[in-house]
Amino acid sequence: MTSIALLKGEGMVPRIARGMLGSPKATLAFIVCLVLILAAVFAPMIAPQNPYDLNEIDFFDAKLPPMSEGYNGMTYILGTDGQGRDMFSAMLYGLRTSLAVGVTAGVLAMVVGTAMGLLAAYRGGAIDSVIMRFVDLMLGFPTILVALMILVVFGQGVDKVILALVFVQWAYFARAVRATALVESGKEYAEAARCLGIPAWRIMFAHILPNCLPPLIVIGTIQVASAIAAEATLSFLGIGLPITQPSLGLLISNGYQVMLAGLYWMSVYPGLLLLVLVFSVNIVGDRLREILNPRLAQ
Template structure:
């Protein structure tokens, strides 16, 4: 009897906050499938060096005689080009997985840095109020009034090519979205009783901002982070496709699509199509996951 009472007193997993969150997320079969596909893509990108027949950006492993091989043809080294090869003789399957590593790294890293900067700016604007808030938000409005691709183009043209340069450009494009989101959430929290209690207790503004207000801004931040990560990956691919993003020596889905574009009319469709499908699938899955997270964390929007 005592064992039954103790077991009944223990909360079941599905009744815990994480269990409720998980059950709500799994209500959407499409979002669940998107999450599974996204995890598979991330895992394949991480373990790419161990599951690909070649390092497509090691010149010692690439043979120009293997250029533009159709899917299923055999390379001179003996392995099969399951997705074909590009104009330089690189195995397209290997190049795509290596390209995913760079694209995901650029998207996630730029998103994290932009989130940190935007969160600090948004919290400062909401807590300070007055002229400080007005000045900050006018800068945010000015930033958001220009197309993101235009700002990124100007910055990359000024900074030059490279992974670090493209990350700086993407951070400059994204931080304002986080700042506006955090400021809007923090404004509703600023006048609540727990913030007033923290002020009366003599807590410093820094502790109030990051210890009291910021935890209540995490839900919208998570949603914005997923959407902006997909945006950053697509934007990096666009810049690389235009030839001003990453250099040709760096694997990137945008560069792979660009390299095969000139062969499209000659029937070598696979050089651009397969990397394009990989890019589309990655961005699509991230957006679906972000949409479902938004609905779960804010049910009013789902309705």
């Protein structure tokens, strides 16, 4: 079954839904992702306190273990950190930031990579060679190393982290879109559109681009998980988000400094949340790859 049949015949959304329900592991991973996304979106309403509002933090409640009662009478389910912030609240706000950075970077990288891939397939010749040689160069270096060098030059900040992740991820989308566009442009419907005198740009965006969506969805899902992990790594190293921004990577970094003192909850709980998030998104991405690729499904 071709991609165009998925989009116009059977329908991509029903096919994905049935495919997800057909795998208990993928269904569980999808539910976990949905719960975490909802928890991040509604974090201000779910969290017992705003961990980054100084008026709600009591320094006397610092370093309390899980299920401890603070001086204000509040029970800290997951304990507190060195500044007296509720770990459960801090993790919800950190999850919100990590998801926002990962999704934004993934979407922007998809847009840039799709545009560059279509340009390479449409123009061909020297432009195709230059774009693909740059793509090969980008894919030849470790993602985290390139992002690290960019942030060393431009400094910390949410916007800078997103731009660094977009810069290192767009090449994955460009290569996939170019390969799919070159295959689709040689098929009968593309030849028929050319014979009808339809402009090349319209053929590329209205006819060929929809057939590039299945691999884009799969790559986008996996790259979102990669962006979340990369942001956490950069923040853990102290060059990602500033210390005033909530992030799972920063929480892990802050807790790691006092782990040898027995204060395990400050680092272990955010680390487990990050692991569950990335693991679940990757499982959903793998299942999407099987659903949208009939050969793998067989």
